[in-house]
Amino acid sequence: MDKLSGNNATVVNSSLDKWQFNERGSYQHLDPGELRVLVPAILGVICVLGVACNLTAMVILFSNAHKGKLSLINSLIFNLMFADGLVLAFTVPFRAASYSKASWSLGWVVCKTADWFFQSCMAAKSFTVAVMAKSCYRYVSNPTKQVSIHLGSILVVPFFIWLCACSVTIPHWLFAKLQRGIRGLVCVLAVPPEARDFMSVYVKAYPLGVYCAPLSFALIYFWRAYGQCQRRSSKSQNLRTQIRSRKLTLMLFSLTVAMAILWLPQWVVWVWERHLAEKDIGGARPFISPPPLLLTLCAQLLTFSLSLVNPLIVLSLSEEFREGYRGLWRRLTLRKQPPPKPKPGPHNPTTLKSPCPRPETSGQPREERSLQEVDTASLKDGIVLPDVEQFWNERETGSHTDENDPVPWEHQNKEEKK
Numbered sequence: 001m002d003k004l005s006g007n008n009a010t011v012v013n014s015s016l017d018k019w020q021f022n023e024r025g026s027y028q029h030l031d032p033g034e035l036r037v038l039v040p041a042i043l044g045v046i047c048v049l050g051v052a053c054n055l056t057a058m059v060i061l062f063s064n065a066h067k068g069k070l071s072l073i074n075s076l077i078f079n080l081m082f083a084d085g086l087v088l089a090f091t092v093p094f095r096a097a098s099y100s101k102a103s104w105s106l107g108w109v110v111c112k113t114a115d116w117f118f119q120s121c122m123a124a125k126s127f128t129v130a131v132m133a134k135s136c137y138r139y140v141s142n143p144t145k146q147v148s149i150h151l152g153s154i155l156v157v158p159f160f161i162w163l164c165a166c167s168v169t170i171p172h173w174l175f176a177k178l179q180r181g182i183r184g185l186v187c188v189l190a191v192p193p194e195a196r197d198f199m200s201v202y203v204k205a206y207p208l209g210v211y212c213a214p215l216s217f218a219l220i221y222f223w224r225a226y227g228q229c230q231r232r233s234s235k236s237q238n239l240r241t242q243i244r245s246r247k248l249t250l251m252l253f254s255l256t257v258a259m260a261i262l263w264l265p266q267w268v269v270w271v272w273e274r275h276l277a278e279k280d281i282g283g284a285r286p287f288i289s290p291p292p293l294l295l296t297l298c299a300q301l302l303t304f305s306l307s308l309v310n311p312l313i314v315l316s317l318s319e320e321f322r323e324g325y326r327g328l329w330r331r332l333t334l335r336k337q338p339p340p341k342p343k344p345g346p347h348n349p350t351t352l353k354s355p356c357p358r359p360e361t362s363g364q365p366r367e368e369r370s371l372q373e374v375d376t377a378s379l380k381d382g383i384v385l386p387d388v389e390q391f392w393n394e395r396e397t398g399s400h401t402d403e404n405d406p407v408p409w410e411h412q413n414k415e416e417k418k
Contacts, residue, residue: 040096053311060324084307103184111187116173123165133218222253251317265299
C-alpha cells in the first residue's frame with residue numbers, strides 16, 4: 001500500500017513515508033535515488049523470467065490435458081501457476097512503477113485494488129497448496145485406483161478456492177484510500193473508527209487463516225504421504241506408479257516448503273506494522289520502532305520471487321514436465337522427434353550379473369530372490385526394468401502359462417496340498 005511496505009496499516013495521520021531516509025539515522029547510508037532504480041530493476045527481472053517460466057508450465061499442463069492426462073492434481077498445479085502469473089503480470093509492474101516515484105501516481109482505482117488483488121492471489125496459492133496436499137495423500141494411499149473425473153468437477157475446486165481467497169481479503173479493498181502525505185499522495189490502508197474493533201480481530205485471524213493453517217495442513221499431509229510411499233512394499237505390481245507417487249510427493253512438498261520460507265518475512269513485516277498501527281490508534285507511544293527498511297524490501301522481493309521459484313521447482317523435479325518442455329522446445333525450434341530407444345524385452349533381455357553369487361536361502365528360490373534384488377535396486381534408482389515388472393505382474397495375478405512358469409515348483413506344491 002505505501003511506498004515500500006505495500007500494505008502498511010495506516011490510520012488517520014499515521015502514514016509512514018518510507019522514502020524519508022534522512023529522518024532515520026540508521027538509514028542515512030542508503031541513497032533513495034539508487035533504490036528507486038535498483039528495486040524496480042530487480043522486480044523487472046523477476047517479472048520477465050517468472051512470466052516465461054509460468055507460461056511454459058501452463059502450456060505443458062494444457063497440452064497434457066488435451067492428450068487426456070486430466071487429473072485434479074494437475075489442475076491444482078495449473079491453478080498455482082496461474083496465480084503466480086497473475087501476480088507477476090498485474091502486481092509486480094504496478095509495484096515497480098510506484099517504487100520509482102516519490103508519490104503515488106497510478107490513480108485511485110489501482111490504489112483501491114492493487115493490494116487486494118495481490119493478497120487474493122497469495123491466499124489462492126495458499127489454499128491451492130492445502131487442497132493439493134490432501135489430493136496427493138489420497139492418490140498415494142491408493143495409486144492403483146482408477147478415478148474417473150470430469151472437467152466440470154475439476155473446475156469447481158479452483159472456483160471455490162478463488163471465491164474464498166477473494167472474500168477473506170475484502171478489507172484490503174474496502175479500507176484502501178489515497179491520502180496526502182509529506183511528498184504527495186500515498187496509498188494507505190485507512191481504518192475508520194467504527195471498524196477498529198473488527199480490524200483488531202481481523203489482523204489476528206487473517207495470518208492464521210491464510211498462512212499458518214493452510215501451510216501447516218499441507219505440510220502434515222505431505223509428510224504422511226511421503227511416509228506412505230516409504231512403507232509401500234517393493235513387490236507392488238505397479239512399480240512405475242509407486243516411483244511416480246514418490247516423485248510427485250517430493251515435488252509438491254518442495255512447493256509447500258518454498259512458500260512457507262519465502263512468504264514468512266512478509267508476514268513478519270505485516271504483523272509488525274499492524275501492531276504499530278494498533279498502538280497509534282490507542283494513543284499509546286509504541287516501544288518498538290517501525291520495521292527496518294531493508295527487511296521490508298527483502299520481504300517483498302522474496303514474496304515476488306516465489307512466483308519465479310514455483311515453476312522452476314515444477315520444471316526441475318517433474319519428469320513429465322521435463323519431457324513436455326523438451327517436446328515444446330522441439331516444436332519451437334522445428335526439430336524432428338528423436339527415434340524411440342529400444343526397450344529391453346525377449347529379443348534384448350536385461351540381466352543383472354553378480355560377481356559373487358549369494359547362496360540360496362531356505363524357502364526362497366534363486367530366481368525370485370535375484371529379481372527381488374533387481375526390484376529394490378530399480379526403486380532406489382527410479383528405473384523400472386520391464387522384465388521385473390512383467391515377472392511381478394504374472395507372479396501376483398497368476399496370468400502366466402505353464403510353459404513359461406518361472407516358479408513351477410510352487411504350483412506343484414499347491415496342487416499336492418489340494
